[in-house]
Amino acid sequence: MSNLDGTRRSIILSETVNGLTPVLLLFSVFLTFRGHNAPGGGFAGGLVMAAAIILRYLGSGPAGIRSLRIDPIMLMGIGLALAIATGTSALLSGKGFLESTIWKLHPPLIGEMKIVSSSVFDIGVHILVVGVVMAILVAFVEADDEVARSRPAVKRPASDRSNDSDRSNEDSQR
Amino acid sequence: MSFGQAILVAVLAGAGTYLVMHRTLTRIILGLAMLGNAVNLLILTSGGTPGEAPVIGRTGEFTDPVPQALVLTAIVIGFGVLSFLLSMAYRSWTIDGNDEVEDDIADRRLADEPDEVVDHGEPT
Amino acid sequence: MNDLLPLAIVIPLAGAAVSLLAIRSRATQRVVAILCAVATTAIAVTIVVHVDRNGTATAAMGGWPGSIAINLVADRFSALMLTVGSTMLLAVLLYAIGQRADDERSRWYHPAYLVLTAGVSGAFLAGDLFNLFVFFEVLLMASYVLLTLEGTDGQIRSGTTYVVLNVVESMVLVTGVALIFAATGTLNMAELPERLAALPDGIRLGLNLLLLIAFGLKAAVFPLFSWLPDSYPAAPSPVSAVFAGLLTKIGVYAIVRTQTLLFPETNRTLLLVVAGLTMAIGVFGAIAQSDMKRILSFHIISQIGYMVMGVALGGVAAISATIFYMLHHIPVKTSLFLVEGIVERDTGSSTLDKVSGLARRSGWLAALFLIPALSLAGLPPFSGFLGKLGVVSVALDQRSWWIVAVALAVSLMTLVSMLKIFNGAFWGDPMPSQVTAGRTGVLRHHPLMSGVTVAVVTGTLAIALFAGPLYRFCERAAFDVTNTASYTAAVIR
Numbered sequence: 001m002s003n004l005d006g007t008r009r010s011i012i013l014s015e016t017v018n019g020l021t022p023v024l025l026l027f028s029v030f031l032t033f034r035g036h037n038a039p040g041g042g043f044a045g046g047l048v049m050a051a052a053i054i055l056r057y058l059g060s061g062p063a064g065i066r067s068l069r070i071d072p073i074m075l076m077g078i079g080l081a082l083a084i085a086t087g088t089s090a091l092l093s094g095k096g097f098l099e100s101t102i103w104k105l106h107p108p109l110i111g112e113m114k115i116v117s118s119s120v121f122d123i124g125v126h127i128l129v130v131g132v133v134m135a136i137l138v139a140f141v142e143a144d145d146e147v148a149r150s151r152p153a154v155k156r157p158a159s160d161r162s163n164d165s166d167r168s169n170e171d172s173q174r
Numbered sequence: 175m176s177f178g179q180a181i182l183v184a185v186l187a188g189a190g191t192y193l194v195m196h197r198t199l200t201r202i203i204l205g206l207a208m209l210g211n212a213v214n215l216l217i218l219t220s221g222g223t224p225g226e227a228p229v230i231g232r233t234g235e236f237t238d239p240v241p242q243a244l245v246l247t248a249i250v251i252g253f254g255v256l257s258f259l260l261s262m263a264y265r266s267w268t269i270d271g272n273d274e275v276e277d278d279i280a281d282r283r284l285a286d287e288p289d290e291v292v293d294h295g296e297p298t
Numbered sequence: 299m300n301d302l303l304p305l306a307i308v309i310p311l312a313g314a315a316v317s318l319l320a321i322r323s324r325a326t327q328r329v330v331a332i333l334c335a336v337a338t339t340a341i342a343v344t345i346v347v348h349v350d351r352n353g354t355a356t357a358a359m360g361g362w363p364g365s366i367a368i369n370l371v372a373d374r375f376s377a378l379m380l381t382v383g384s385t386m387l388l389a390v391l392l393y394a395i396g397q398r399a400d401d402e403r404s405r406w407y408h409p410a411y412l413v414l415t416a417g418v419s420g421a422f423l424a425g426d427l428f429n430l431f432v433f434f435e436v437l438l439m440a441s442y443v444l445l446t447l448e449g450t451d452g453q454i455r456s457g458t459t460y461v462v463l464n465v466v467e468s469m470v471l472v473t474g475v476a477l478i479f480a481a482t483g484t485l486n487m488a489e490l491p492e493r494l495a496a497l498p499d500g501i502r503l504g505l506n507l508l509l510l511i512a513f514g515l516k517a518a519v520f521p522l523f524s525w526l527p528d529s530y531p532a533a534p535s536p537v538s539a540v541f542a543g544l545l546t547k548i549g550v551y552a553i554v555r556t557q558t559l560l561f562p563e564t565n566r567t568l569l570l571v572v573a574g575l576t577m578a579i580g581v582f583g584a585i586a587q588s589d590m591k592r593i594l595s596f597h598i599i600s601q602i603g604y605m606v607m608g609v610a611l612g613g614v615a616a617i618s619a620t621i622f623y624m625l626h627h628i629p630v631k632t633s634l635f636l637v638e639g640i641v642e643r644d645t646g647s648s649t650l651d652k653v654s655g656l657a658r659r660s661g662w663l664a665a666l667f668l669i670p671a672l673s674l675a676g677l678p679p680f681s682g683f684l685g686k687l688g689v690v691s692v693a694l695d696q697r698s699w700w701i702v703a704v705a706l707a708v709s710l711m712t713l714v715s716m717l718k719i720f721n722g723a724f725w726g727d728p729m730p731s732q733v734t735a736g737r738t739g740v741l742r743h744h745p746l747m748s749g750v751t752v753a754v755v756t757g758t759l760a761i762a763l764f765a766g767p768l769y770r771f772c773e774r775a776a777f778d779v780t781n782t783a784s785y786t787a788a789v790i791r
Contacts, residue, residue, distance in 0.1 A: 043250055077318030084312045087304075090361075097304035099361035136257055143268060194466065199458060206465050213472045220480035241479065244428055248472055251435045255465050258442055262461065265446075266454050275458050 010059075017059035024052035032126045033119060042122035046129025053134060062141045072134035079128030086121040179219050186212035199263040199273040203256060210252040217245045302348075303357040303370040303423055306341045306380065307433075310334050310415035317408045327408040328395055334412055335388040338419060342384045346377040350771065354778065354788035356425065369425030369486065369789055374775035375621060379551055380422045382628050385757075386543050387415050389750050393636055394536035396746025397643060404447045414440035414540075421548050425789060427475050427485045430552060431468070434516070438464050441545060444537045445529060453532050460529035467515040474508030481505065488789035490560050491782045506561045510569070513556065517549030519606055520575040523599045527583060530598075531591035531648075535639030538591065542598050543632030547624055550605045554620060557609050558779045569610035574701050577603030577708040584715045590638045590648040593719055594631075597674060600708055601627055607705065608689045611696055618776035619688030622769055626681040626761050630670045633754040637667045640747055641723060650722030657724040664724040666748075666755050671720065673758055675713035681762040684769070 028049035035041025087098040095101075100118035107113055186208045193205025221241035226234045263273045313334030320326035349355050349372050358367035372380070391411060417437025424430040442464075446457040479485055481501055482493035494502055515522040526546070530538045557564070580600025587593045605627070608620030640663060641656065642648045657664035673680035686709060693702045761768060778784065 043246075047253075073318055073321045077315050077321075080315035080318065081312065084308055084315060088308055088312070091301055091304065091308075096358055096361035096367075097301070097308070098359050132254075133257075136261060139261065140264065143264065146268075194462070202462055206462070206469075209466070209469050213469050213476070216473060217476040217479075220476045238483075240485075241476070244476070244479070247428070247432060251432070251439075251468070254439060255435075255442075255461070255468075258439070259458075259461060259465070262446065262454060262458055265449055266458070269451050269454060275462070276455050 014059035017055045021052050021056060024048060024055070028052065028126070032122050035122055036116055036119060042125030043129055045122070046126040047133070049126070049130050050133035053130070054137060057137060057141075062145070070134070072131045072138055075127055075131030076135060077131075079124045079126070079131055082124030082127065083121050084124075086117060086124065090117070176219070179215060183212045183215050183219070186215065197274050199259070199266060199275055202275070203259050203263060206259070207252075207256055210248070210256075214245050214248050214252070217241050217248060300355055300357040302341050302345055303355060303372055304359070306338055306345070306384075306419040306423065307370075307416050309337050309341070310412045310419065314409045314412035314416070317412060321405055321409075324405070327405075331391055331408045331412060332388075332395075335384070335391050335415065338415060339381070339384040339388050342377070342381040342419075345372050346374075346381045349374055349377045350774070354785065356789050368429055369488070370423040371425035371487070371785070371789055372423055373778040373785065373788070374771065375554070375779045376422045376551075378621065378625065378771070378775055379547075380419060382625055383418050383422065383544055383548075384415065386628055386632050386754075387411075387418065387540060389754050390536050390540040390543075390632065390636070393539070393639070393747050393750040394534075396744060396750065397534075397536055397639060406443055407447060410440045410443040410447075413437075414444065418544060418548065422551065426487055427478060427490070431471050431475055434471070434548075434552075435468060437545070437548070438468070441541065445533045445541075447534065447537070456529040456532040459525050463515065463525045467512050470508060470515075471512035474505060474512060477508065478505050486789070487555075487559055488786040491562070491786065494560055495563075502561065503564070506556075506564060509556050509560075510553065513549050513552040514572075515549075517546050517553060517602050517606070518576075518599050519602055520572055520579050520599075523576070523580070523602075526599060527587075527592055527595040530595045531589065535591075535635060535642055538595075539632050539635035539639065542594065542635050543628045546598055546602055547605075547628055550602060550609075550620075550624060553606065554609055554617065554779065557612075558617060559782055559785060562780070562782065566610040566612060569606060570698065570701055573603045573607035573610050574704040575603075576600065576606060577704055581708045581711045581715065585711060585718070588650050588722075590641065590650065590653075590719055590723065591635075593715060594634050594638060597712060597715070598631060600712065601631070601674065603708070604686065604689055604705065607693070607701060611689070611692050611698070613692070614773070614776045614780050615695070616689065616692040617779055618769070618773040619685065619692055621772040621775050621779075622688055622765075623685035625768065625772065626673070626685045626758070629754050629758045629761070630673050630682065633670045633751060633758060634667070634674065636747070636751040636754060637663065637670070640744055640751065643744060643747070650719065653723045655724070655726045655728030658728055664720070666751055667724065668720060669755050670758055671716040672713075673762070675716055676709045677713070679762055681758055681765065684762065684765050688769070 028045045030045075031040040031048055032042050032045030033040075035044065090099040090101065091097045093101075098118075098121075100116055100121075102117075103115045105113045105115060190205045190208030190210075190212060193201045193208065196202060196205070218241055221238035223235070223237070225237040226232050266273045313330050316330045317327045320330065345355065354371060354373040355377075356372075357370045359370070360367055394407070394411075414437050417433050417435075417440055420433030421430060421437060424433050442457065442461050445460060446453045475485060478490070478494075481497055482490060484490060484493060494505070497505075511522070515525075518526040530541055533541065557566075557569075577600045580596050580598070580603060584593045584596035584600065587596060605620050605623050608616045608623060638648055641653060645653045645656075647653055669680065673682040676682040676686040686705065690702055690705050693705070
């Protein structure tokens, strides 16, 4: 069952993860914004961020996930809503659904800056993917806790089960 | 489609099909992952020869961008389906300690009572 | 007007987002779900009226021109299916709320159901093969969640079969789509007919078979049906009602669409044989079962045979009969499962051995079952008679005597097996355990569930009553479907 309850974790892994997490998070954001016209995008970025969270879970156990204090289902909702709002806002302003708008800004020092409305869509996807992966992780952690609490019988091999005899009969007939 | 890619698609599809035939859900999932990769590779090769990215301003032989967009979508869908199946395998394991896919119970019951089936099965 | 097409997909998806945000509040979830389902139905009705007056409507995504963009296309056929589908989704949603299928254990019910709604709308409106696949995946993914909502042993067991088979089906479909793209260089259903026609016969046949296998598994035709009677009965009644009514019919929709639009010149003798076998095997399976849900599940398969038969016969007359058949079958099948849900709710079982004499306790419930049951068997004056009459008369015109014989025999056996349910569950004396409940109306105990069921059954009667105008609409829709040139002209202007 869970060997990730914080008692048997590896120091090397948790220290590596501690160093790696900020880099991964930064990289995930980079991937998301790069996605407009280069390999990357919200899904890839979201997966990298989710991978960072999973690594943290492996490094420091369920406590690391719970300490985030974010409801993953909320993340899914926010991400989905953001992505849909981007598509629909184009519709409301009289354009085609999901049509993207480009703004060009000239902030001082940086030079020209191109902002595309579809990057909001990408951010939505990013949040959604992180939410989904976290929801799966939280579900597993909770199920693990449940299993650990109830301490079910030792894992039964398939041959112990009652209906196995007739199945092997059938198999031999095939 | 290059010969190497064709071989790779064939090997992945073959191994995937073999694994899907098993009763253990974890093997089925591995098999489905392989099948999925075989199909994705097939989509990628359907775009023809590789070349430059088709971006305004570049010259040369362009590659077809559509299959890559399709592959991306297919990968995302595959990711979702596989994670769902993995959680089902986990659930199945927490319920009865293994992850074998069992037979339809009602089918089994019917098969055990052959006489009754004949009674109802010949209405004419 | 054309902006309405994406809205039919976006509104339920947005509802799913809100429903996720409100996952702790069931009341909010319910209000949002009902609002979205009503809005989707209203949009669908608007689309069908508009399309019937002004011809095929299209919407290009992202502001790109029609030949490049992702297109949503609504001709009469897809608009009609969208309307029937979203109406059924709305009805079953209300029923599910009445049954409290969305209780504490299943707080994912509403988000998943709304995603399913979005997927159904998308599958009917998709204008290219790849997005047809994507929306199939969207609705399948939602259906996986709905099927295994409670995570019980039985649901996980049958859900596994369902999920694995559908994933394999998706891969066959993607392979077909990839090969079609490799052969023609497009996936736009408006461009494909011309380019596919230019291909050698062998390649075209291979591509057609790949698509037929994929959609055939979805529609549960012979020999790809075995997952259906295993998985549908395991789901809660409101879920299996919408699956039974709608999901397989989306497979049939895809078969009709691809066969008429992409592969119009094909020898369909094999498909006709498959249709005959689907009818026969389905009804044989039904007769062998003794559980209401399983009997009804097998009948889905045998009824699919009639629709595939219409596609296999080909031509405007056969396609319009198929469309009418689908129009009639979706509400009829849904209402049968809804009645079954009330029975199961009231008696705690759907096995015929454990339920008896319900007619004594509630004559109305028996009537609610009998009307769609007789309609399913094809007895006049119900809508099923007209659907079967349409398909069979085309077969007679084409002198395919054997399929007529199969269709009529299967119809008779459907009646036999429906009467088996009626005799088992409704006729006779009530079970001793149920007598104590007395003669208090079964229907009055479950007002919302009964109300929805009455409405759907009335709807099936209305289909029979207004069969004339509806059939003429179906003929216009069939003309749309078989007329490839008008489809292409509408999309690529």
